[in-house]
Amino acid sequence: MRRRVRIAIALPFLLLAVSHLEVQSLHAADEERPRWLQPYHEPANRLIGEALGSTFAWDRLALLTDTIGHRLSGTPALDRAIQWAVAEMTRDGLENVHTERVMVPKWVRGNESAEIVEPARQAMVMLGLGNSVGTPAEGLQAEVLVVHSFEELDAQAASARGRIVFFNVPYVNYGETVRFRAAGPSRAARHGAVASLVRSIGPTGLRTPHTGALQYTSDAPKIPAAAITAEDGDRLQRMADRKSKIVVRLRMEAHFEADAESANVVGEIRGRELPDEVVVVAGHLDSWDVGAGATDDGGGCIVTWEALRMMKKLNLRPRRTVRVVLFTNEENGGRGGTAYRDQHRAELAKHVMMLESDGGVFRPLGVGFTGSDAARDTVKGIATLLTGIAADQVTPGGGGADIGPSVQEARIPALSLDVDGSKYFLIHHTPADTMDKIDPVEMAKCAATVAVMAYVIADLPQPLAR
Numbered sequence: 001m002r003r004r005v006r007i008a009i010a011l012p013f014l015l016l017a018v019s020h021l022e023v024q025s026l027h028a029a030d031e032e033r034p035r036w037l038q039p040y041h042e043p044a045n046r047l048i049g050e051a052l053g054s055t056f057a058w059d060r061l062a063l064l065t066d067t068i069g070h071r072l073s074g075t076p077a078l079d080r081a082i083q084w085a086v087a088e089m090t091r092d093g094l095e096n097v098h099t100e101r102v103m104v105p106k107w108v109r110g111n112e113s114a115e116i117v118e119p120a121r122q123a124m125v126m127l128g129l130g131n132s133v134g135t136p137a138e139g140l141q142a143e144v145l146v147v148h149s150f151e152e153l154d155a156q157a158a159s160a161r162g163r164i165v166f167f168n169v170p171y172v173n174y175g176e177t178v179r180f181r182a183a184g185p186s187r188a189a190r191h192g193a194v195a196s197l198v199r200s201i202g203p204t205g206l207r208t209p210h211t212g213a214l215q216y217t218s219d220a221p222k223i224p225a226a227a228i229t230a231e232d233g234d235r236l237q238r239m240a241d242r243k244s245k246i247v248v249r250l251r252m253e254a255h256f257e258a259d260a261e262s263a264n265v266v267g268e269i270r271g272r273e274l275p276d277e278v279v280v281v282a283g284h285l286d287s288w289d290v291g292a293g294a295t296d297d298g299g300g301c302i303v304t305w306e307a308l309r310m311m312k313k314l315n316l317r318p319r320r321t322v323r324v325v326l327f328t329n330e331e332n333g334g335r336g337g338t339a340y341r342d343q344h345r346a347e348l349a350k351h352v353m354m355l356e357s358d359g360g361v362f363r364p365l366g367v368g369f370t371g372s373d374a375a376r377d378t379v380k381g382i383a384t385l386l387t388g389i390a391a392d393q394v395t396p397g398g399g400g401a402d403i404g405p406s407v408q409e410a411r412i413p414a415l416s417l418d419v420d421g422s423k424y425f426l427i428h429h430t431p432a433d434t435m436d437k438i439d440p441v442e443m444a445k446c447a448a449t450v451a452v453m454a455y456v457i458a459d460l461p462q463p464l465a466r
């Protein structure tokens with residue numbers, strides 16, 4: 001209720017602000033901006049105005065997350081989301097709407113729990129790691145060895161045998177700390193550990209566990225592995241510091257079932273002159289099986305899809321085709337991204353640009369970019385059209401997990417939507433990844449950023465330089 005009131009108050013001011021900016025930017029256009037950019041001021045301002053003029057994107061994401069919820073690969077929920085997206089894209093008037101079949105792994109979490117048995121019985125808040133094996137049905141009970149790095153584990157190799165190894169590594173940033181989740185279980189198993197726990201990969205929240213995929217290596221037995229909250233990690237650490245004997249009981253039903261049929265969802269605005277040349281904007285429709293998959297990555301799906309819906313609504317048809325792809329199975333397999341590369345191999349050379357949004361739909365800062373210097377200069381020019389919503393940064397490092405296989409194979413210029421990331425890893429892969437974390441105005445600005453980038457790049461007289 002409070003949110004509704006806030007939107008109602010904020011919108012008129014926003015619209016005023018946008019139309020004011022429109023006037024400013026049109027004045028600036030004549031004097032300061034390069035000539036090649038001049039035809040794009042008007043469509044860019046229309047796209048920005050359309051995005052900010054309603055809460056359409058937020059409402060659509062709320063509908064997805066409220067009525068379908070989380071969407072792990074191989075679940076009926078993901079199937080429903082795929083069917084829903086096809087129906088809605090068709091209703092939006094997108095062209096060539098279809099699915100592209102992908103076989104995906106089906107990992108099932110089942111029931112799970114972790115409890116401290118000694119020095120006193122206490123439940124912990126945990127989430128099994130994606131792709132983990134389960135424990136025996138009665139669970140698995142062992143003494144805990146706490147380590148803080150792989151080096152410390154290797155130095156204590158002898159005492160890891162028969163133990164549950166707990167990687168209690170403080171969160172620095174995702175790139176730095178995620179290796180303890182991904183590689184920790186096999187590193188521990190190599191020394192004879194029977195299970196592995198990891199301190200959740202994220203800043204300390206309110207006793208919130210973070211799941212995410214692990215990667216077993218072939219040189220060690222597969223042992224069950226789970227994340228526990230930072231708070232429970234601190235508790236185990238205090239016990240270890242007191243030299244208490246810590247015994248934990250872990251129960252996990254996690255297992256794989258046969259691969260399941262899934263699909264990437266595709267919709268297009270066909271190009272008016274060069275329909276075979278393609279600009280792709282994308283997110284991933286699958287999510288972990290906790291929370292609602294709102295930020296990771298329902299939001300990315302909706303804001304990239306919005307770019308096409310708004311072009312259609314405003315009757316903006318660029319020179320080249322703009323294609324939205326909602327990928328399947330990013331989280332625990334990446335099969336959607338590799339399938340797209342394989343199924344579209346013949347036309348990858350005609351992919352002019354690929355953009356992925358998978359870092360949340362918080363306040364947009366601009367785009368990350370990977371590609372040639374000439375293309376970067378062009379993207380920087382286009383970004384000036386987004387100065388009015390303060391989303392005009394172009395930083396090194398564009399791309400995404402789903403577009404990655406195609407981008408690498410054909411050296412396609414790659415963009416990512418860059419947003420204020422301060423809240424992302426608090427909720428990433430947790431039960432707290434829900435709709436209430438997303439602000440409708442910030443999300444609308446994300447849609448505007450993607451739409452302007454995609455439209456202008458698709459319409460330029462020359463494709464972005466490879």
Ligand SMILES: [Zn+2]
Nearest residue numbers: 296297330358
């Ligand atoms: Zn994601």
